[in-house]
Amino acid sequence: MSTSAPASIPAKAPAKSLHAIGLGAVGEWIMASTVNNLMMPIFTTGFGLNPVLVSWASTLPRLLDAITDPLVGHWSDNTRTRWGRRKPFLVAGGLGGAFMMVALWWCPLAWSHTSQFLYLFVVNLLFWFAFTLYTMPTYALVAELSLDFHDRTRVMMMRSIYCSLPTLGVGWVYWLTLRPIFGGEINGIRWTSAGLAVLVVFCALMPVLFVKERYATRHQEPQSFLRSLKSALANRQFQHAISIRLLVMLGAQIFNGLSFYLNTYYACGSDKMLATKILGISGTVHVLATFLALPLTPWIGRRFGKIGGLRLGAGLFALAAMLGWVLITPSAPYLQIGMALITGPAAGIFGTFMASFGADICDIDELNHGRRREGVFGAVTSFLTKVEASILALTVGYGLSFSGFSAALGMQDEYVLWKLRLFALLPYGCFTVLGLILAWHFPITQQLMTEVRAELDRNAAKNHGEPHPLV
Template identity: 35%
Template sequence: MSKTARQSGAGEALPTIGEKMSYGLGAVSDVIMANVVFQLAMPLYNVELKVPATLVGLAVSLPRLWDAFTDPFMGNISDNTRTRWGRRRPYLVAGGILAGLFCALMWMPPRDWSEMQLFWYFLVASLLFFTAYTVFSVPFNALGYEMTSDYDERTSVMSYKTFFMNIGSALFLPWLWKMMNMPMFGKDPIEGARNVGILIGVMVMIFAFLPAWLCREKARGQSQSKIPFFHALAVTFRNRHFLMLASIVFTVIMGIFLVFPLILYLNLACIYDGDKDAASQMFGLYNTVYGVLGIVSVPLINYASRKLGKRITLVAGLCIISFGFVISPLLFSRDIPELQLIFPVLASPSLGCVWILTASMLADICDLDELNTGLRREGMYGSVFTWLVKAGLAAVMALSGFIIDWSGYNPDQAMQGVQTQMFLRGFFALVPLAFLVAALLLTLRFPLTRERVSEIQLELARRKSEQEGDPQLQGNV
């Protein structure tokens, strides 16, 4: 049987490799938009322009409060859109163009402005950028959730997405700080950041356009009645399976990404004594290893999920990254700086499990929601889920600024004190473990197994056959 003829248990054709690759290419734009601020905000605004880390963290985190409104609205708007091009694809084009423009604008502040003027510039630019990112990301995620109803094929779709996200992470994002310091991009890092920002904006536009052009949408959902916003939101938050999955992701983000920004400062303060060139070189190498391991691990995660199930595979990933934090004080070594590269070897596949499997599990939840409501609402579920991820990232960015200040780190001082170094090492090692234990306990209790999802889909198929008058599928449940 050809790949294009393969069918899911629900009787629908499975997506082809070409369709999954087309969707995955859009993830390059998604990962750039999701991470560019976290890669460049502190190096440009704190290290170069001397804006206090607390203010930079606030400028990154405050737009997430705005996302609390825009993400669910965007999900409901996309679910209720009826156009000849579908419910999702028009927004990929519009969001990608706007995000590319505002992404370039973020890194063009006047260098002679005061700290507060720079703060307000960055805050407004961030608000515009993250709003445009919402217009793209919410429909993009929904498009992936609804590509197939097959339990394992959903993991495959998300594996393609994560594969291309990791390509962007490995080949481009890790080197943004290094690039802004390279003479070919400007006479100094501030000018370099401007030109790098233009390059980023162009890439965002190109890769956002590809899935809008190459992907096809499923017809289901186009003919259903429109859903009032507040009713859709209330039903979403009453779904206990969704709340459990969202809590898993939120605790992982709070635990892990709270300390990830400290890697830059661990290198500056504990290893390279303020040598920004050496620290940026290692930071780029660290993130490249992280991205490459993310690429290599995608087929392994997909295989493990098919053999062990999504829940057990996710538990294994969380255990591996927990071990990485336990041994991290040994890895960030002044004598052997390269030892820190062991950490992304452990962390990257583990977080790959989180991103691939929770997205696949969310698609399973959408089936359960259809069983209960009769509606396909990937846009609303994806938007609320995405907002919770953004809220977690915003919270950790805001807190990370305070943590850097609490540590006593002084950007004007090459040599940092012993207390500062001990604080950074201890906080990085210990704080994530409490959150990861909570995520493990929640994952072990997640109830949607392969067998339960199969039961749900058989019931949905039976209902559909009754509506269409097809006697062959009736009586399966």
């Protein structure tokens, strides 16, 4: 049975919903960045825990988290409550994630390192489960916000802008924990995280209070997890989209994983002070360039089509990979900042259009199967992205080993640096070009989605009354 939307909800996303979803993304980002960025330094330098133990306590929960993504997405798709399909998960995940983000740092100092490791592992596991409870239904809720082909780009653009805002303050959290008023970094992170948790709860509950679920009241027969997962993975448009995403991001992330070494030991001649200064400037330029490019995405989509926007984003990544051979040079170390002027807009444009097509894929799936599965599609994407990140960690490690790099040597041999450049830039270029080729043949066009929307509205008229307006 079709589950097309009721006519009481506007086809285009209301401004109130856009800002509420954006604030939810801010809360989501604060939770993840606080734990990801501070766990290693706080538990190694503050608690004195072995870095290897901290790494395992961080990695194992994330692997389990990747497995739970599709399960939570499917659970959300098939939940029916008086409050809707998604909102109960958002409340549980937002409150639970904020609480665990604070609890993580309250491990007793007097405990043995084994006990501290177990505490860190368990609380981190609970944190990432709560995070999944929030993020998977949120991704589905975002996909439901608009029925309009181009308005979906506006939705993703606004969410991306909100996600960019807190990145400007990421470097200041650790600095804040070291203020003398706290008497040490452990007390500092305990109270700083408590303040951040209040902000997280406020932001995380905004979608619950101000976003109306489009398909909350539609009846949908329960379907087994494996059958739902199989149907999603068999979707041809989804296969094409996820292949583009994985190729482009794998190339970019291999480069990002090795860029510190390329910058420090090749461009800056092992001068870490210069390298970290350039890294900081590049990071700021990247964020600002992304932020400035995002408002252009709706215009790009209408002027050149969403496929044109997707090609532009992938093409900018490929351009950055090619220019890296010239811009990253020991003769002019600061020249590599030019990479950020390209990769910033590339990330904003590519990510926005890639996410915008996700809602279109859900419409095609509904037409073919009569079901709304935003949760499963979002969760499978998240799962594959996390698997890719795990592969990336191994790839970067083997890349350093392949190059013959040794931190103990300080200055590296020229042949080592040549291999380091090769391993950082060649896969970057190859993977992004392959992604660009796939983007050039992406099958979802505006004409196709107009036909899909019209058919869904005809089905809605038969099953529920009046079709949903596209105005």
